[in-house]
Amino acid sequence: MIKLHQLPLGPADNLIYLLQDEATQATAVIDPAWDVPAIMEQAAVRGCVIDRILLTHTHHDHVNGVDQLLDHCDVPVFVHPREVPVWPGTPETWHPLAEGDVLHLGETELRVLETPGHSPGGVCFQFDSRMIVGDTIFVYGCGHCRAPGADPAQLFASLQRLKQEVLPETTLYPGHDYGATSVTTMAEQRAGNPWLQLSDEAAFIRHRRHGCGRSTPYGPYTFT
Numbered sequence: 678m679i680k681l682h683q684l685p686l687g688p689a690d691n692l693i694y695l696l697q698d699e700a701t702q703a704t705a706v707i708d709p710a711w712d713v714p715a716i717m718e719q720a721a722v723r724g725c726v727i728d729r730i731l732l733t734h735t736h737h738d739h740v741n742g743v744d745q746l747l748d749h750c751d752v753p754v755f756v757h758p759r760e761v762p763v764w765p766g767t768p769e770t771w772h773p774l775a776e777g778d779v780l781h782l783g784e785t786e787l788r789v790l791e792t793p794g795h796s797p798g799g800v801c802f803q804f805d806s807r808m809i810v811g812d813t814i815f816v817y818g819c820g821h822c823r824a825p826g827a828d829p830a831q832l833f834a835s836l837q838r839l840k841q842e843v844l845p846e847t848t849l850y851p852g853h854d855y856g857a858t859s860v861t862t863m864a865e866q867r868a869g870n871p872w873l874q875l876s877d878e879a880a881f882i883r884h885r886r887h888g889c890g891r892s893t894p895y896g897p898y899t900f901t
């Protein structure tokens with residue numbers, strides 16, 4: 678089993694995660710950013726043994742603590758290869774992530790799903806009935822397509838894929854706390870996330886390019 682600790686940090690409502698394998702205490706830090714001392718303190722309090730850094734993508738607000746964390750613990754950094762060209766700070770010794778990879782964190786298996794669109798090498802991490810979804814999907818929202826390498830058609834395909842493949846009871850843990858809650862389920866998102874309800878790619882791209890006029894915290898919504 679795995680314990681998951683969600684840390685809200687920084688000025689952009691980021692959510693940083695500690696995934697702690699209960700059998701061995703081996704811990705992955707996902708998207709370390711903003712306040713490395715706070716991350717280290719939480720890890721220490723909970724008895725975590727940090728053994729890797731996993732990145733859902735490499736936008737600044739998700740990776741600005743990587744270097745400082747590496748100063749404290751010499752651990753591998755896992756990132757999708759398509760992120761490297763858009764991340765000048767990629768450590769020299771990075772490890773590639775790919776669709777279908779199974780990462781062994783102590784006795785826990787994490788499955789990698791490629792979900793590009795918000796960024797070129799965006800990924801999600803799935804384990805038991807939970808999934809870390811980065812900025813691909815938020816609670817009643819989804820990531821923007823304004824940064825280099827973003828592609829709204831890819832994001833549409835990634836969201837449709839998650840909608841079809843992820844079981845309704847799966848708990849989703851997003852990269853930002855933009856919603857009425859900081860955690861949700863796929864069932865809740867299928868029912869009320871406007872970006873999952875758009876089944877037409879052109880309409881999705883139009884809404885994503887021109888904004889949608891919503892303000893946080895996001896709740897259930899339907900585009901008109």
Ligand SMILES: [Fe+2]
Pocket residue numbers: 734736739795812820
């Ligand atoms: Fe992002």
